[in-house]
Amino acid sequence: AIEDLFTDLNRHIQRSEFAQAIKVADQVLSVAPTDEDAIRCKVVALMKDDRTEDALSTIHSLEKRNVDFSFFKAYCLYRQNKLNEALESLKGLERNPEVLLLESQILYRMGKMDACVEVYQKLQKSKVDSLEINLAAALILAG
Amino acid sequence: NPIVLDLAYNYIDFPSLENRM
Ligand SMILES: [K+]
Numbered sequence: 001a002i003e004d005l006f007t008d009l010n011r012h013i014q015r016s017e018f019a020q021a022i023k024v025a026d027q028v029l030s031v032a033p034t035d036e037d038a039i040r041c042k043v044v045a046l047m048k049d050d051r052t053e054d055a056l057s058t059i060h061s062l063e064k065r066n067v068d069f070s071f072f073k074a075y076c077l078y079r080q081n082k083l084n085e086a087l088e089s090l091k092g093l094e095r096n097p098e099v100l101l102l103e104s105q106i107l108y109r110m111g112k113m114d115a116c117v118e119v120y121q122k123l124q125k126s127k128v129d130s131l132e133i134n135l136a137a138a139l140i141l142a143g
Numbered sequence: 144n145p146i147v148l149d150l151a152y153n154y155i156d157f158p159s160l161e162n163r164m
Contacts, residue, residue: 006163013157040158047155075151098154105151130148137145 002028002035009041018049036067043072052076068093074102083110097126104134113142 005028012021025042028035039062046055056076059069070089077086086106093099100123107116120135 003164006160010160010164013160037158037160037163041160044155044157072155075155078151098151101154102151105147105149108147128150130150134147134150137147140145 002032006037009038013041013045016048018045021045022049034065039067043069047072047076052079056080071099071102074106078102078106078109081109095122097123097128100126101128101131104138108134108138108141111141113138117142 005024009021009024009028012018012024022042022045025038025045028038029042032038039058043055043058046052046058056073059073059076062069070093074086074089077083077089083106087103090099090103090106095103100119104116104119104123107113107119116138117135120131120138123131124135
């Protein structure tokens with residue numbers, strides 16, 4: 001039953017057995033191809049297993065559906081240093097803390113320190129752990 | 144170069160499967 005597959009999947013996730021988690025997510029998807037939890041588990045497990053390209057192609061295969069993986073897509077593109085595309089993928093998303101954090105990290109890599117610092121300043125209300133480390137780095141390079 | 148942390152990574156999260164098991 002699908003409940004048993006999700007029990008297995010959950011166990012693999014708890015143990016950080018990402019390759020196994022991907023296999024079980026695929027088993028769920030073979031019987032329930034549109035299951036959003038399984039899709040999300042597969043994409044996240046691929047990302048955590050450093051299979052960024054596979055995560056991206058899985059996300060691309062979903063783009064006709066109404067599932068929004070823009071944040072994950074942006075993160076994968078950031079990992080691949082495709083910084084303009086990564087920023088593009090964040091456009092249109094609600095500017096919540098994770099979106100702002102990723103945006104600031106992309107701007108940092110682009111060397112756009114003033115814009116980066118501006119985003120970090122917006123984030124200071126959100127109480128993100130260790131944010132001050134990245135803000136300090138951007139301020140140093142902003143001069 | 145100064146140290147920079149990948150703080151965005153912490154937001155790459157699995158969904159809760161609590162109600163699916
Ligand atoms: K950063």
